[in-house]
Amino acid sequence: MEKATYNCSSCNWSGDESKFSTKILSIMYRPKHENIQAFKQIKCPKCRALVTIVFETLDGTLAK
Numbered sequence: 001m002e003k004a005t006y007n008c009s010s011c012n013w014s015g016d017e018s019k020f021s022t023k024i025l026s027i028m029y030r031p032k033h034e035n036i037q038a039f040k041q042i043k044c045p046k047c048r049a050l051v052t053i054v055f056e057t058l059d060g061t062l063a064k
Helices: none
Strands: 005-007 014-016 021-030 035-043 050-059
Touching: 005 050
Parallel strands: none
Antiparallel strands: 005 014, 021 035, 035 050
């Protein structure tokens, strides 16, 4: 899977997600679908401006 590239509109900082500050805003586990959904905030590490908020779905299978 290719990494997403982000650009800060305030200071033109750019790069993949690992170069930006991220913060999980909310997490929801969906047992019927056995996955986890989360909203993640992406902020510029240089000027601290909000770049975007992304929605991710992850596999949530648990070892029993």
